[in-house]
Amino acid sequence: MTDARLTARALTLAYEDRTVVDGLDLAVPDGEVTVIVGPNACGKSTLLRALGRLLKPVSGAVLLDGRELASLPTRRIARAVGLLPQSPVAPEAITVADLVARGRQPHQRWWQQWSEDDERAVTDALERTGTAALADRPVDELSGGQRQRVWIAMALAQETDLLLLDEPTTYLDIAHQVEVLDLVRRLNHERGRTVVAVLHDLNQAARYADHLVAMKAGHVVARGRPAEVITAGLVREVFGLESVVVPDPVTGSPLVVPGKPWAGEPSPSGV
């Protein structure tokens, strides 16, 4: 069995009295890329927020190194786990460089506000995400895709072993999507980072995940290697969609091709 520093045990999450995630167990394999897929509103972001301690469980627990998140100091968690939420909000008029620098807060001490390590981490994060040229621009003047990459830079600057990314490719054109996913893979390979990412594109999920988790209505429906998890039956069960699953011509991973598009009702006379 693979080790897992981050685990969820019988995790139940709710907003007021509405339960969204119900008794979920999950082990995030160390040094692997875990991708969570599932339909809108099934609880993916809710789960990710709980894994990053932004949401307190109703029952059950999230454990980091065997200890309940709720019992750990915030700074200790922030140095171990970085979370990029689905719709982060930037402080008004903040520049790109200042926002990315905020990723360093968990590493700073009152007697040393800014170190060479901080400078290096921020420069590295800007370069890796292709946002160095935007450093002096206000975040609220950027395009959606530029902004998304800046948020990823902030999460990278935090330099945590565990990185939780909620839909990191939303707003990105296809080339930037591939670039961000390749970046995630590189961080995983070169620096041994453990990543949990929510993705909607099943084909990208199949290409980039070591460990795929399919959720539906607050439960884990299937998990494992993408080739084992992604089948036409699973796509039907989870998304209610008819599809054909073929090998990806480039990688051999499962490629989901949805059924025929609607093309008008056949006329009663057949002409």
Ligand SMILES: Nc1ncnc2c1ncn2[C@@H]1O[C@H](COP(=O)(O)OP(=O)(O)OP(=O)(O)O)[C@@H](O)[C@H]1O
């Ligand atoms: N802050 C909140 N207050 C109340 N209900 C919420 C809140 N955030 C999410 N929900 C509800 O919890 C359920 C799960 O939401 P969640 O954001 O986890 O879904 P998701 O799987 O991430 O969906 P998507 O693919 O659309 O991002 C939804 O029914 C949603 O309406």
Ligand SMILES: [Mg+2]
């Ligand atoms: Mg979400």
